[in-house]
Amino acid sequence: MRIALDAMGGDNGPPPNIAGAVQALQAASDLTVVLVGDETTLREQLASAGDYPTDRLEIVHAAHSVGMNEKPAEAMRAKPDNSIAKCWGLLAAKKVDGLVSAGNTGAVVAGGLFLRKFLKCVHRPGIATVMPTAKGRCVIMDVGANVFPKARHLLEYGAMGSVFAKHMLGVERPTIGLMNVGEEEGKGHDLVQDTYNLFRTSSLKDRFVGNIEGRDIHSGKVDVVVTDGFVGNVIIKLSQGLFEFVMGMVGQEVIGQLSAEKDLAKKALHGLVQKYHYSAFGGAPLLGVDGVCIICHGSSKDRAIANAIGVAAQDVRVKLNEKIVAELETLPTTSD
Amino acid sequence: MRIALDAMGGDNGPPPNIAGAVQALQAASDLTVVLVGDETTLREQLASAGDYPTDRLEIVHAAHSVGMNEKPAEAMRAKPDNSIAKCWGLLAAKKVDGLVSAGNTGAVVAGGLFLRKFLKCVHRPGIATVMPTAKGRCVIMDVGANVFPKARHLLEYGAMGSVFAKHMLGVERPTIGLMNVGEEEGKGHDLVQDTYNLFRTSSLKDRFVGNIEGRDIHSGKVDVVVTDGFVGNVIIKLSQGLFEFVMGMVGQEVIGQLSAEKDLAKKALHGLVQKYHYSAFGGAPLLGVDGVCIICHGSSKDRAIANAIGVAAQDVRVKLNEKIVAELETLPTTSD
Numbered sequence: 138m139r140i141a142l143d144a145m146g147g148d149n150g151p152p153p154n155i156a157g158a159v160q161a162l163q164a165a166s167d168l169t170v171v172l173v174g175d176e177t178t179l180r181e182q183l184a185s186a187g188d189y190p191t192d193r194l195e196i197v198h199a200a201h202s203v204g205m206n207e208k209p210a211e212a213m214r215a216k217p218d219n220s221i222a223k224c225w226g227l228l229a230a231k232k233v234d235g236l237v238s239a240g241n242t243g244a245v246v247a248g249g250l251f252l253r254k255f256l257k258c259v260h261r262p263g264i265a266t267v268m269p270t271a272k273g274r275c276v277i278m279d280v281g282a283n284v285f286p287k288a289r290h291l292l293e294y295g296a297m298g299s300v301f302a303k304h305m306l307g308v309e310r311p312t313i314g315l316m317n318v319g320e321e322e323g324k325g326h327d328l329v330q331d332t333y334n335l336f337r338t339s340s341l342k343d344r345f346v347g348n349i350e351g352r353d354i355h356s357g358k359v360d361v362v363v364t365d366g367f368v369g370n371v372i373i374k375l376s377q378g379l380f381e382f383v384m385g386m387v388g389q390e391v392i393g394q395l396s397a398e399k400d401l402a403k404k405a406l407h408g409l410v411q412k413y414h415y416s417a418f419g420g421a422p423l424l425g426v427d428g429v430c431i432i433c434h435g436s437s438k439d440r441a442i443a444n445a446i447g448v449a450a451q452d453v454r455v456k457l458n459e460k461i462v463a464e465l466e467t468l469p470t471t472s473d
Numbered sequence: 474m475r476i477a478l479d480a481m482g483g484d485n486g487p488p489p490n491i492a493g494a495v496q497a498l499q500a501a502s503d504l505t506v507v508l509v510g511d512e513t514t515l516r517e518q519l520a521s522a523g524d525y526p527t528d529r530l531e532i533v534h535a536a537h538s539v540g541m542n543e544k545p546a547e548a549m550r551a552k553p554d555n556s557i558a559k560c561w562g563l564l565a566a567k568k569v570d571g572l573v574s575a576g577n578t579g580a581v582v583a584g585g586l587f588l589r590k591f592l593k594c595v596h597r598p599g600i601a602t603v604m605p606t607a608k609g610r611c612v613i614m615d616v617g618a619n620v621f622p623k624a625r626h627l628l629e630y631g632a633m634g635s636v637f638a639k640h641m642l643g644v645e646r647p648t649i650g651l652m653n654v655g656e657e658e659g660k661g662h663d664l665v666q667d668t669y670n671l672f673r674t675s676s677l678k679d680r681f682v683g684n685i686e687g688r689d690i691h692s693g694k695v696d697v698v699v700t701d702g703f704v705g706n707v708i709i710k711l712s713q714g715l716f717e718f719v720m721g722m723v724g725q726e727v728i729g730q731l732s733a734e735k736d737l738a739k740k741a742l743h744g745l746v747q748k749y750h751y752s753a754f755g756g757a758p759l760l761g762v763d764g765v766c767i768i769c770h771g772s773s774k775d776r777a778i779a780n781a782i783g784v785a786a787q788d789v790r791v792k793l794n795e796k797i798v799a800e801l802e803t804l805p806t807t808s809d
Contacts, residue, residue: 351710374687
């Protein structure tokens, strides 16, 4: 199995990407990683990367890269030979099975949408993200690819998120909830009301628990949270910010008051931060494209990159896309 | 100053409302509270409420109450003599200066919208909520009154939230941020793009910092977060749920490992929970209506009710509505 890695992507450039690729190669013997980026830079940095299986690490040159703050569509047009576009090119040409990027998220999504190689039955791809809950983990979809979706898109996100939860998180019968401002039917704006009705009359109806509220995400009420990309994006960034805020407060106002057991408490808090850090799962899949695409946080370190490559490889191993298509084929057809 | 209290509102009925009213009366000698609800029940429960200034506590009978899970508009129509409608009636007749309710939020908002007594220059009232941040507090508006607003409404929410932050939270020059999926201009859907442009060309432009993301709320990047009622509702409920989830984890995985200093740490954690609990500020004002309306969480206990009555009284003392109108008069006029 072959995974392309956007080696120029992320806030810190090639180093964490190279280190993450090496870690991923050491962890999986069926894996080849294709580093995509400036060949001279990558060869130089690889020279000091320590031991790695040279026969399973390739380099494909890309003359340019997209900056983290560049406007996605403009950058993709102005620099067609950038590392993100090259990764998508390798995927479209079936030279790799999947791609991983910690680069400009908008550019990664735009690259996938430009190609228009969607899975059969998919109208719009969306980004799924795994979040920790009091009962384990849940999948939230979409978190930013589609900020003003149609109800049909949200129905498909429920189906795709559900397949992901089953085959990647090991949930036997995933439940699906629709993010809303109240639980009762009829709550919220037109989009969520229409989506609610689509779910209730679809093949997903037995898995659909109805509307959920913001507080239900971390309590673990459902396995799959369906929402538009605007709300989903706010949810993941708010969760990350609030988590850091609360951890900072606990460090200061709780652990700061201890003396004899201060170090023990600090270590336990550090463990908790690690456990619930966004890097623990390893990237967010753009589901619905033909091939595997995992998007990482811009600040990803080696561990997060290695985990993301691992997730991409596992997506390929479990044939996630075949299963997604099989699930979507059970939905009513639509011209939307 | 006279504040009406929906004595039947909330998950626990009259007891926390009565206890909260008594606490509020003891704290402010210029205050009269009008308890609105079933007179027999209220008289009975007041008999065991301990000492209170009897000359500053009145009762107004309401034959019905709206259940927490009833459909707001239907319930308001079917039971015109309910305690929420009666509170609004007292406000409209200028028999009280403000109202406080921990009842069905949708019904409280519906009551205000039915009356159509909005402040001059206000097109749609919205709910403001105060959230703790790493730098103090911020105001988020709207959090649920208006789930599909126009850009003009959001501009007004920025103005109203800013006046609230200045006069109720003591922020001399409040900054305003627009909740979006990225900081750059041009991000997000049509509503946020239109709103961005309205702010940039309005009298609020010097206070408007532009788009903010979910992670910026708790870092305290701005004093006023402007968003539609759908996203705002998800934000406050998600924050509450995540806060409880993280506190639970800290209790279990950090404090659970301590021995000698376990009690000390537990006490500090309890203090932290109290400090950041939603009841600490005391209710969310429905801004934009002619009069003061404070909406409390359904699970409010006496302390939260007393704080909310205190906030309502303070709104009246600082003449918040006059200041809101003065601020809105600086905005360009519109026919929307």
